[in-house]
Amino acid sequence: MIRWFAQFLDRVGRGVVALIAEWGYYGALIAESGYWVFMGRTRRQPVRLSAIFGQMMVVGVAAIPIVFILAFAVGVMLTIQGIHTLRTFGAESQVVIGVALAVTREFGPLITGVVVAGRTGSALAARIGTMVVSQEVDALSVMSISPVRYLVVPVIAAMLLMVPSLTFMADVAALIGAGLLTGLELGLSPEAFLDRTLQVLTVDDVMQGMAKSVVFAVIVALVGVSNGFSVTGGAEGVGRATTRSVVHSITYIVLADMVFTWFLNL
Protein backbone atom coordinates (compact mmCIF):
# COMPACT_ATOMS: atom_id res chain seq x y z
CA MET A 1 0.00 0.00 0.00
CA ILE A 2 2.76 2.42 0.99
CA ARG A 3 4.74 1.31 -2.02
CA TRP A 4 1.76 1.92 -4.28
CA PHE A 5 1.27 5.36 -2.77
CA ALA A 6 4.95 6.20 -3.22
CA GLN A 7 4.76 5.19 -6.86
CA PHE A 8 1.65 7.30 -7.29
CA LEU A 9 3.39 10.33 -5.74
CA ASP A 10 6.42 9.68 -7.93
CA ARG A 11 4.25 9.74 -11.07
CA VAL A 12 2.40 12.88 -10.03
CA GLY A 13 5.67 14.62 -9.19
CA ARG A 14 7.26 13.73 -12.49
CA GLY A 15 4.15 14.85 -14.35
CA VAL A 16 4.14 18.22 -12.61
CA VAL A 17 7.84 18.76 -13.24
CA ALA A 18 7.39 17.90 -16.93
CA LEU A 19 4.46 20.31 -17.18
CA ILE A 20 6.41 23.13 -15.54
CA ALA A 21 9.36 22.43 -17.83
CA GLU A 22 7.06 22.61 -20.86
CA TRP A 23 5.53 25.90 -19.75
CA GLY A 24 8.99 27.25 -19.10
CA TYR A 25 9.89 26.27 -22.64
CA TYR A 26 6.85 28.19 -23.95
CA GLY A 27 8.05 31.23 -22.03
CA ALA A 28 11.57 30.88 -23.40
CA LEU A 29 10.19 30.59 -26.94
CA ILE A 30 8.18 33.79 -26.53
CA ALA A 31 11.20 35.61 -25.10
CA GLU A 32 13.48 34.40 -27.89
CA SER A 33 10.94 35.27 -30.57
CA GLY A 34 10.63 38.75 -29.14
CA TYR A 35 14.41 39.04 -29.09
CA TRP A 36 14.67 38.24 -32.80
CA VAL A 37 11.84 40.61 -33.73
CA PHE A 38 13.53 43.55 -32.02
CA MET A 39 17.22 42.60 -32.13
CA GLY A 40 17.33 40.66 -35.41
CA ARG A 41 18.62 43.62 -37.39
CA THR A 42 21.50 44.35 -35.06
CA ARG A 43 22.48 40.67 -35.09
CA ARG A 44 22.22 40.81 -38.90
CA GLN A 45 19.51 38.21 -38.86
CA PRO A 46 16.33 40.15 -39.58
CA VAL A 47 12.94 38.47 -39.60
CA ARG A 48 11.92 38.40 -43.25
CA LEU A 49 8.61 40.00 -44.21
CA SER A 50 8.32 37.62 -47.15
CA ALA A 51 8.42 34.68 -44.75
CA ILE A 52 5.65 36.25 -42.66
CA PHE A 53 3.49 36.82 -45.74
CA GLY A 54 4.12 33.26 -46.87
CA GLN A 55 2.94 31.94 -43.52
CA MET A 56 -0.07 34.29 -43.57
CA MET A 57 -1.20 32.60 -46.77
CA VAL A 58 -0.82 29.13 -45.26
CA VAL A 59 -2.21 29.92 -41.81
CA GLY A 60 -4.91 32.40 -42.76
CA VAL A 61 -5.98 32.59 -46.37
CA ALA A 62 -5.99 28.84 -46.92
CA ALA A 63 -8.18 28.39 -43.83
CA ILE A 64 -10.93 30.76 -45.03
CA PRO A 65 -13.24 28.15 -46.63
CA ILE A 66 -13.23 25.72 -43.71
CA VAL A 67 -13.65 28.44 -41.06
CA PHE A 68 -16.46 30.00 -43.07
CA ILE A 69 -18.36 26.73 -43.46
CA LEU A 70 -17.99 25.70 -39.82
CA ALA A 71 -18.91 29.13 -38.46
CA PHE A 72 -21.90 29.31 -40.79
CA ALA A 73 -23.09 25.89 -39.58
CA VAL A 74 -22.65 26.89 -35.94
CA GLY A 75 -24.65 30.06 -36.57
CA VAL A 76 -27.48 27.99 -38.08
CA MET A 77 -27.44 25.47 -35.21
CA LEU A 78 -27.39 28.14 -32.50
CA THR A 79 -30.38 29.80 -34.09
CA ILE A 80 -32.34 26.54 -34.37
CA GLN A 81 -31.68 25.69 -30.75
CA GLY A 82 -32.34 29.26 -29.68
CA ILE A 83 -35.70 29.37 -31.40
CA HIS A 84 -36.59 25.97 -29.96
CA THR A 85 -35.74 27.05 -26.42
CA LEU A 86 -37.28 30.50 -26.57
CA ARG A 87 -40.49 29.13 -28.08
CA THR A 88 -41.38 27.72 -24.63
CA PHE A 89 -41.67 31.33 -23.48
CA GLY A 90 -43.14 32.55 -26.73
CA ALA A 91 -40.12 34.79 -27.10
CA GLU A 92 -38.53 33.34 -30.23
CA SER A 93 -38.15 36.79 -31.77
CA GLN A 94 -35.52 37.50 -29.10
CA VAL A 95 -33.25 34.83 -30.57
CA VAL A 96 -31.21 37.46 -32.39
CA ILE A 97 -29.89 38.88 -29.10
CA GLY A 98 -28.66 35.52 -27.86
CA VAL A 99 -27.11 34.44 -31.13
CA ALA A 100 -25.37 37.75 -31.83
CA LEU A 101 -23.76 37.84 -28.40
CA ALA A 102 -22.89 34.14 -28.26
CA VAL A 103 -21.29 34.21 -31.68
CA THR A 104 -19.10 37.26 -31.26
CA ARG A 105 -18.11 36.65 -27.65
CA GLU A 106 -17.73 32.89 -27.72
CA PHE A 107 -18.29 30.76 -30.78
CA GLY A 108 -16.49 32.83 -33.42
CA PRO A 109 -13.14 32.75 -31.63
CA LEU A 110 -13.62 29.18 -30.37
CA ILE A 111 -14.44 27.70 -33.79
CA THR A 112 -11.55 29.58 -35.36
CA GLY A 113 -9.20 28.48 -32.58
CA VAL A 114 -10.14 24.83 -32.98
CA VAL A 115 -9.79 24.91 -36.77
CA VAL A 116 -6.42 26.65 -36.56
CA ALA A 117 -5.25 24.16 -33.91
CA GLY A 118 -6.24 21.28 -36.18
CA ARG A 119 -4.77 22.75 -39.36
CA THR A 120 -1.80 24.85 -38.33
CA GLY A 121 -0.86 23.38 -34.96
CA SER A 122 -0.54 19.88 -36.37
CA ALA A 123 1.24 21.07 -39.53
CA LEU A 124 3.73 23.05 -37.42
CA ALA A 125 4.55 20.11 -35.17
CA ALA A 126 4.90 17.79 -38.17
CA ARG A 127 7.02 20.19 -40.21
CA ILE A 128 9.42 21.17 -37.43
CA GLY A 129 9.51 17.60 -36.10
CA THR A 130 10.49 16.24 -39.52
CA MET A 131 13.17 18.89 -39.79
CA VAL A 132 14.56 17.90 -36.39
CA VAL A 133 14.66 14.23 -37.39
CA SER A 134 16.39 14.89 -40.72
CA GLN A 135 18.92 17.25 -39.03
CA GLU A 136 17.63 20.24 -40.99
CA VAL A 137 17.35 22.20 -37.73
CA ASP A 138 20.98 21.37 -36.93
CA ALA A 139 21.89 22.44 -40.45
CA LEU A 140 20.22 25.81 -39.86
CA SER A 141 22.12 26.25 -36.59
CA VAL A 142 25.52 25.52 -38.11
CA MET A 143 24.75 27.95 -40.92
CA SER A 144 24.29 30.65 -38.22
CA ILE A 145 20.60 30.82 -39.02
CA SER A 146 18.65 30.80 -35.76
CA PRO A 147 15.90 28.17 -36.09
CA VAL A 148 13.62 30.29 -33.90
CA ARG A 149 14.15 33.37 -36.04
CA TYR A 150 13.82 31.47 -39.31
CA LEU A 151 11.07 28.96 -38.52
CA VAL A 152 9.14 30.18 -35.48
CA VAL A 153 8.86 33.98 -35.59
CA PRO A 154 7.20 34.14 -39.05
CA VAL A 155 4.57 31.64 -37.90
CA ILE A 156 3.79 33.47 -34.65
CA ALA A 157 3.60 36.82 -36.44
CA ALA A 158 1.34 35.39 -39.12
CA MET A 159 -0.90 33.78 -36.50
CA LEU A 160 -1.19 37.02 -34.50
CA LEU A 161 -2.41 38.80 -37.62
CA MET A 162 -4.50 36.11 -39.24
CA VAL A 163 -6.32 34.39 -36.36
CA PRO A 164 -8.14 37.57 -35.28
CA SER A 165 -8.96 38.26 -38.93
CA LEU A 166 -10.33 34.75 -39.34
CA THR A 167 -12.30 35.23 -36.13
CA PHE A 168 -13.93 38.34 -37.47
CA MET A 169 -14.84 36.46 -40.62
CA ALA A 170 -16.21 33.60 -38.53
CA ASP A 171 -18.41 36.10 -36.64
CA VAL A 172 -19.79 37.37 -39.92
CA ALA A 173 -20.29 33.87 -41.34
CA ALA A 174 -22.15 32.69 -38.23
CA LEU A 175 -24.36 35.77 -38.32
CA ILE A 176 -25.14 35.14 -41.99
CA GLY A 177 -26.24 31.63 -41.01
CA ALA A 178 -28.35 33.02 -38.20
CA GLY A 179 -29.86 35.64 -40.51
CA LEU A 180 -30.86 32.99 -43.04
CA LEU A 181 -32.50 30.85 -40.39
CA THR A 182 -34.42 33.69 -38.74
CA GLY A 183 -35.58 34.67 -42.23
CA LEU A 184 -36.85 31.16 -42.97
CA GLU A 185 -38.28 30.31 -39.55
CA LEU A 186 -39.50 33.65 -38.20
CA GLY A 187 -39.95 35.58 -41.44
CA LEU A 188 -37.49 38.23 -40.27
CA SER A 189 -36.20 40.25 -43.22
CA PRO A 190 -32.41 40.49 -43.65
CA GLU A 191 -32.58 44.24 -43.05
CA ALA A 192 -34.48 43.77 -39.80
CA PHE A 193 -32.02 41.06 -38.71
CA LEU A 194 -29.04 43.30 -39.42
CA ASP A 195 -30.73 46.16 -37.63
CA ARG A 196 -31.45 44.09 -34.52
CA THR A 197 -27.95 42.62 -34.52
CA LEU A 198 -26.22 45.98 -34.72
CA GLN A 199 -28.51 47.30 -32.00
CA VAL A 200 -27.51 44.50 -29.65
CA LEU A 201 -23.79 44.31 -30.38
CA THR A 202 -21.28 46.67 -28.87
CA VAL A 203 -17.68 47.12 -29.90
CA ASP A 204 -16.78 45.58 -26.59
CA ASP A 205 -18.47 42.27 -27.47
CA VAL A 206 -16.53 41.93 -30.71
CA MET A 207 -13.27 43.01 -29.11
CA GLN A 208 -13.69 40.43 -26.35
CA GLY A 209 -13.78 37.72 -29.01
CA MET A 210 -10.80 39.22 -30.81
CA ALA A 211 -8.74 39.38 -27.63
CA LYS A 212 -9.47 35.72 -27.00
CA SER A 213 -8.44 34.83 -30.52
CA VAL A 214 -5.05 36.48 -30.02
CA VAL A 215 -4.50 34.29 -26.97
CA PHE A 216 -5.58 31.21 -28.96
CA ALA A 217 -3.14 32.11 -31.74
CA VAL A 218 -0.25 32.24 -29.28
CA ILE A 219 -1.30 28.94 -27.68
CA VAL A 220 -1.51 27.05 -30.99
CA ALA A 221 1.81 28.42 -32.23
CA LEU A 222 3.72 27.68 -29.01
CA VAL A 223 2.28 24.20 -28.50
CA GLY A 224 2.86 23.23 -32.14
CA VAL A 225 6.40 24.58 -32.27
CA SER A 226 7.54 23.18 -28.94
CA ASN A 227 6.15 19.73 -29.72
CA GLY A 228 7.93 19.85 -33.06
CA PHE A 229 11.28 20.79 -31.55
CA SER A 230 11.06 18.11 -28.87
CA VAL A 231 10.57 15.25 -31.35
CA THR A 232 12.76 12.23 -30.76
CA GLY A 233 12.57 8.82 -32.33
CA GLY A 234 12.00 9.31 -36.04
CA ALA A 235 8.73 9.09 -37.93
CA GLU A 236 6.81 7.65 -35.00
CA GLY A 237 7.96 10.53 -32.84
CA VAL A 238 6.71 13.02 -35.42
CA GLY A 239 3.31 11.32 -35.42
CA ARG A 240 3.14 11.42 -31.64
CA ALA A 241 4.13 15.09 -31.52
CA THR A 242 1.50 15.96 -34.12
CA THR A 243 -1.32 14.27 -32.23
CA ARG A 244 -0.12 15.68 -28.94
CA SER A 245 0.05 19.22 -30.27
CA VAL A 246 -3.55 19.12 -31.54
CA VAL A 247 -4.91 17.61 -28.33
CA HIS A 248 -2.94 20.01 -26.12
CA SER A 249 -3.77 23.11 -28.17
CA ILE A 250 -7.49 22.40 -28.12
CA THR A 251 -7.39 21.62 -24.39
CA TYR A 252 -5.48 24.81 -23.59
CA ILE A 253 -7.76 26.84 -25.87
CA VAL A 254 -10.94 25.67 -24.14
CA LEU A 255 -9.42 26.14 -20.67
CA ALA A 256 -8.06 29.58 -21.53
CA ASP A 257 -11.46 30.46 -22.96
CA MET A 258 -13.14 29.51 -19.70
CA VAL A 259 -10.71 31.53 -17.60
CA PHE A 260 -10.98 34.49 -19.95
CA THR A 261 -14.77 34.44 -19.95
CA TRP A 262 -14.81 34.14 -16.17
CA PHE A 263 -12.66 37.20 -15.59
CA LEU A 264 -14.29 39.34 -18.26
CA ASN A 265 -17.84 38.70 -17.10
CA LEU A 266 -17.78 38.54 -13.31
Next chain:
Amino acid sequence: MTTAEKVIEVENLVTHYGPRLILDDVSLNVREGEIRIIMGGSGSGKSTLLRYLLGLNRPTSGSIRLLGTDLTKAKPHEFDEIRKHLGVSFQGGALFTSMTVQENVMLPLREHTKLDESTMAIMARMKLEVVNLGGFETLTPAQLSGGMIKRAALARAIIMDPKLLFFDEPSAGLDPVVAAELDDLILNLRDAMRMSIVVVTHELDSAFKIADTITVLDQGKILITGTVEEVRDCDHPRVQDLLNRQSSVEALDADEYLRRLTGD
Protein backbone atom coordinates in the same frame (compact mmCIF):
# COMPACT_ATOMS: atom_id res chain seq x y z
CA MET B 1 52.70 20.00 -42.20
CA THR B 2 53.63 20.24 -38.55
CA THR B 3 54.24 23.96 -38.81
CA ALA B 4 50.71 24.68 -40.01
CA GLU B 5 48.38 26.45 -37.63
CA LYS B 6 46.03 24.48 -35.43
CA VAL B 7 42.44 25.08 -36.58
CA ILE B 8 40.75 22.70 -34.15
CA GLU B 9 41.97 22.21 -30.60
CA VAL B 10 39.98 19.98 -28.31
CA GLU B 11 41.20 19.63 -24.73
CA ASN B 12 39.96 17.15 -22.14
CA LEU B 13 36.44 17.06 -23.54
CA VAL B 14 33.99 15.23 -21.27
CA THR B 15 30.33 14.93 -22.23
CA HIS B 16 27.27 13.20 -20.88
CA TYR B 17 23.94 12.17 -22.33
CA GLY B 18 21.70 12.33 -19.29
CA PRO B 19 23.67 10.50 -16.61
CA ARG B 20 25.59 8.40 -19.17
CA LEU B 21 29.20 9.28 -19.92
CA ILE B 22 29.67 9.51 -23.71
CA LEU B 23 33.03 11.17 -24.33
CA ASP B 24 35.72 10.61 -21.75
CA ASP B 25 38.63 13.05 -21.71
CA VAL B 26 39.01 13.49 -25.47
CA SER B 27 41.82 15.73 -26.72
CA LEU B 28 42.77 16.26 -30.36
CA ASN B 29 44.26 18.85 -32.69
CA VAL B 30 43.67 19.37 -36.38
CA ARG B 31 46.04 21.54 -38.37
CA GLU B 32 45.32 23.74 -41.34
CA GLY B 33 44.97 21.86 -44.62
CA GLU B 34 44.77 18.50 -42.90
CA ILE B 35 42.22 15.79 -43.64
CA ARG B 36 41.38 14.12 -40.37
CA ILE B 37 39.30 10.98 -40.21
CA ILE B 38 37.49 10.21 -37.00
CA MET B 39 36.91 6.49 -37.02
CA GLY B 40 35.17 4.12 -34.67
CA GLY B 41 32.45 1.55 -34.43
CA SER B 42 28.80 2.31 -33.81
CA GLY B 43 28.31 3.84 -30.39
CA SER B 44 31.94 4.84 -30.10
CA GLY B 45 30.92 8.48 -29.69
CA LYS B 46 32.19 9.73 -33.03
CA SER B 47 28.93 11.33 -34.14
CA THR B 48 28.61 12.85 -30.67
CA LEU B 49 32.10 14.30 -30.98
CA LEU B 50 31.06 15.92 -34.26
CA ARG B 51 28.01 17.52 -32.63
CA TYR B 52 30.24 19.06 -29.98
CA LEU B 53 32.76 20.25 -32.57
CA LEU B 54 29.88 22.07 -34.29
CA GLY B 55 28.80 23.63 -31.01
CA LEU B 56 25.35 21.99 -31.13
CA ASN B 57 25.68 20.72 -27.55
CA ARG B 58 27.39 22.07 -24.46
CA PRO B 59 30.03 19.82 -22.95
CA THR B 60 30.24 18.85 -19.28
CA SER B 61 33.84 20.03 -19.14
CA GLY B 62 36.82 20.69 -21.35
CA SER B 63 37.33 23.17 -24.15
CA ILE B 64 36.82 23.18 -27.92
CA ARG B 65 38.66 25.85 -29.88
CA LEU B 66 37.78 26.37 -33.54
CA LEU B 67 39.99 28.84 -35.44
CA GLY B 68 41.12 30.20 -32.09
CA THR B 69 37.67 30.78 -30.55
CA ASP B 70 36.60 28.72 -27.56
CA LEU B 71 33.11 27.44 -28.31
CA THR B 72 32.40 26.73 -24.66
CA LYS B 73 32.89 30.40 -23.77
CA ALA B 74 31.87 32.11 -27.02
CA LYS B 75 29.26 34.86 -26.99
CA PRO B 76 26.35 34.51 -29.44
CA HIS B 77 27.80 36.91 -32.02
CA GLU B 78 31.21 35.19 -31.84
CA PHE B 79 29.39 31.91 -32.42
CA ASP B 80 27.68 33.33 -35.50
CA GLU B 81 31.02 34.55 -36.79
CA ILE B 82 32.78 31.22 -36.32
CA ARG B 83 29.99 29.29 -37.94
CA LYS B 84 30.26 31.34 -41.10
CA HIS B 85 33.66 29.69 -41.55
CA LEU B 86 32.27 26.19 -41.09
CA GLY B 87 30.72 23.96 -43.70
CA VAL B 88 28.88 20.84 -42.67
CA SER B 89 27.59 17.96 -44.74
CA PHE B 90 25.19 15.96 -42.59
CA GLN B 91 24.69 12.23 -42.83
CA GLY B 92 21.30 12.40 -44.56
CA GLY B 93 22.17 15.62 -46.38
CA ALA B 94 19.70 17.68 -44.32
CA LEU B 95 18.59 19.56 -47.42
CA PHE B 96 15.42 21.58 -46.95
CA THR B 97 12.73 19.56 -48.68
CA SER B 98 10.56 22.58 -49.44
CA MET B 99 13.27 24.23 -51.56
CA THR B 100 14.94 23.37 -54.84
CA VAL B 101 18.58 22.31 -54.91
CA GLN B 102 19.67 25.77 -55.97
CA GLU B 103 17.64 27.50 -53.25
CA ASN B 104 19.20 25.14 -50.73
CA VAL B 105 22.70 26.00 -51.87
CA MET B 106 21.89 29.72 -51.95
CA LEU B 107 20.37 29.87 -48.47
CA PRO B 108 23.54 30.82 -46.55
CA LEU B 109 24.31 33.54 -49.10
CA ARG B 110 20.77 34.86 -48.90
CA GLU B 111 20.88 35.01 -45.11
CA HIS B 112 24.39 36.35 -44.61
CA THR B 113 25.20 38.50 -47.64
CA LYS B 114 23.58 41.37 -49.48
CA LEU B 115 24.46 40.07 -52.96
CA ASP B 116 21.81 40.39 -55.60
CA GLU B 117 19.77 37.43 -56.70
CA SER B 118 21.56 36.76 -60.01
CA THR B 119 25.02 36.85 -58.41
CA MET B 120 23.91 34.36 -55.76
CA ALA B 121 22.42 32.13 -58.45
CA ILE B 122 25.69 32.14 -60.39
CA MET B 123 27.71 31.34 -57.26
CA ALA B 124 25.32 28.51 -56.40
CA ARG B 125 25.61 27.05 -59.90
CA MET B 126 29.41 27.28 -59.73
CA LYS B 127 29.43 25.24 -56.53
CA LEU B 128 27.00 22.76 -58.05
CA GLU B 129 29.42 22.39 -60.97
CA VAL B 130 32.21 21.69 -58.48
CA VAL B 131 30.26 18.72 -57.11
CA ASN B 132 29.19 17.63 -60.63
CA LEU B 133 25.55 18.54 -60.16
CA GLY B 134 25.34 21.15 -62.92
CA GLY B 135 21.90 21.15 -64.53
CA PHE B 136 20.08 19.72 -61.52
CA GLU B 137 19.48 23.04 -59.75
CA THR B 138 15.70 23.16 -60.34
CA LEU B 139 15.02 19.72 -58.84
CA THR B 140 13.82 19.25 -55.28
CA PRO B 141 15.72 16.98 -52.85
CA ALA B 142 12.98 14.35 -53.17
CA GLN B 143 13.85 13.95 -56.85
CA LEU B 144 17.55 13.27 -56.19
CA SER B 145 19.35 9.98 -55.59
CA GLY B 146 21.30 9.32 -52.39
CA GLY B 147 24.65 10.24 -53.92
CA MET B 148 23.25 13.39 -55.49
CA ILE B 149 21.78 14.49 -52.15
CA LYS B 150 25.19 14.13 -50.50
CA ARG B 151 26.81 16.13 -53.27
CA ALA B 152 24.15 18.85 -53.10
CA ALA B 153 24.68 19.02 -49.33
CA LEU B 154 28.41 19.38 -50.01
CA ALA B 155 27.73 22.23 -52.43
CA ARG B 156 25.71 23.98 -49.71
CA ALA B 157 28.48 23.34 -47.18
CA ILE B 158 31.13 25.04 -49.35
CA ILE B 159 29.05 27.94 -50.67
CA MET B 160 30.54 30.38 -48.14
CA ASP B 161 34.10 29.09 -48.83
CA PRO B 162 34.57 27.74 -45.31
CA LYS B 163 37.94 27.20 -43.69
CA LEU B 164 36.71 24.08 -41.97
CA LEU B 165 34.62 21.38 -43.56
CA PHE B 166 32.89 18.62 -41.60
CA PHE B 167 31.49 15.42 -43.02
CA ASP B 168 29.25 12.98 -41.22
CA GLU B 169 29.46 9.53 -42.82
CA PRO B 170 29.97 10.66 -46.44
CA SER B 171 29.81 7.16 -47.90
CA ALA B 172 27.06 5.67 -45.72
CA GLY B 173 24.33 4.18 -47.88
CA LEU B 174 26.14 4.78 -51.17
CA ASP B 175 27.34 2.21 -53.69
CA PRO B 176 31.14 1.79 -53.89
CA VAL B 177 31.54 3.75 -57.13
CA VAL B 178 29.60 6.78 -55.92
CA ALA B 179 31.39 6.61 -52.56
CA ALA B 180 34.75 6.63 -54.34
CA GLU B 181 33.69 9.66 -56.38
CA LEU B 182 32.82 11.45 -53.19
CA ASP B 183 36.24 10.60 -51.74
CA ASP B 184 37.93 12.12 -54.81
CA LEU B 185 35.76 15.18 -54.44
CA ILE B 186 36.91 15.61 -50.83
CA LEU B 187 40.56 15.36 -51.87
CA ASN B 188 40.04 17.85 -54.70
CA LEU B 189 38.35 20.32 -52.39
CA ARG B 190 41.24 20.28 -49.97
CA ASP B 191 43.74 20.81 -52.79
CA ALA B 192 41.72 23.47 -54.59
CA MET B 193 40.48 25.47 -51.61
CA ARG B 194 42.99 24.68 -48.84
CA MET B 195 40.28 23.65 -46.44
CA SER B 196 40.83 21.64 -43.32
CA ILE B 197 38.47 18.69 -43.40
CA VAL B 198 37.14 16.47 -40.65
CA VAL B 199 35.39 13.29 -41.76
CA VAL B 200 33.50 11.01 -39.41
CA THR B 201 33.19 7.53 -40.85
CA HIS B 202 33.41 3.83 -40.22
CA GLU B 203 34.27 2.95 -43.84
CA LEU B 204 37.85 1.70 -43.79
CA ASP B 205 38.61 1.90 -47.53
CA SER B 206 37.47 5.47 -47.82
CA ALA B 207 39.24 6.43 -44.57
CA PHE B 208 42.62 5.07 -45.69
CA LYS B 209 42.23 6.64 -49.12
CA ILE B 210 41.64 10.23 -48.07
CA ALA B 211 43.15 10.53 -44.60
CA ASP B 212 46.23 12.48 -43.65
CA THR B 213 45.68 11.48 -40.06
CA ILE B 214 43.22 9.21 -38.31
CA THR B 215 41.75 9.34 -34.83
CA VAL B 216 40.30 6.07 -33.60
CA LEU B 217 37.56 6.42 -31.02
CA ASP B 218 36.28 3.56 -28.92
CA GLN B 219 33.73 3.75 -26.13
CA GLY B 220 34.22 7.46 -25.74
CA LYS B 221 38.00 7.35 -25.52
CA ILE B 222 40.66 8.04 -28.12
CA LEU B 223 42.71 4.89 -28.76
CA ILE B 224 45.19 6.41 -31.15
CA THR B 225 45.74 9.46 -33.32
CA GLY B 226 48.28 9.15 -36.08
CA THR B 227 49.06 8.83 -39.75
CA VAL B 228 47.58 6.02 -41.83
CA GLU B 229 50.70 3.87 -41.32
CA GLU B 230 50.82 4.46 -37.59
CA VAL B 231 47.21 3.40 -37.26
CA ARG B 232 47.77 0.30 -39.40
CA ASP B 233 50.78 -0.68 -37.31
CA CYS B 234 49.06 -0.01 -34.01
CA ASP B 235 48.90 -3.21 -32.00
CA HIS B 236 46.04 -2.19 -29.74
CA PRO B 237 43.58 -5.10 -29.96
CA ARG B 238 40.49 -2.87 -30.41
CA VAL B 239 42.14 -1.00 -33.27
CA GLN B 240 43.09 -4.29 -34.94
CA ASP B 241 39.51 -5.57 -34.47
CA LEU B 242 38.23 -2.51 -36.27
CA LEU B 243 40.79 -2.75 -39.07
CA ASN B 244 40.34 -6.48 -39.59
CA ARG B 245 36.58 -6.50 -39.09
CA GLN B 246 36.80 -8.95 -36.25
CA SER B 247 34.01 -9.21 -33.78
CA SER B 248 35.22 -8.56 -30.30
CA VAL B 249 34.12 -10.81 -27.49
CA GLU B 250 34.44 -9.03 -24.21
CA ALA B 251 35.55 -10.99 -21.22
CA LEU B 252 32.46 -11.64 -19.16
CA ASP B 253 32.23 -10.89 -15.48
CA ALA B 254 29.73 -13.44 -14.11
CA ASP B 255 28.49 -11.26 -11.23
CA GLU B 256 28.10 -8.21 -13.42
CA TYR B 257 26.19 -10.30 -15.98
CA LEU B 258 23.83 -11.61 -13.34
CA ARG B 259 23.23 -8.08 -12.04
CA ARG B 260 22.36 -6.87 -15.53
CA LEU B 261 19.90 -9.70 -16.06
CA THR B 262 18.10 -9.28 -12.77
CA GLY B 263 18.08 -5.51 -13.21
CA ASP B 264 19.06 -4.66 -9.63
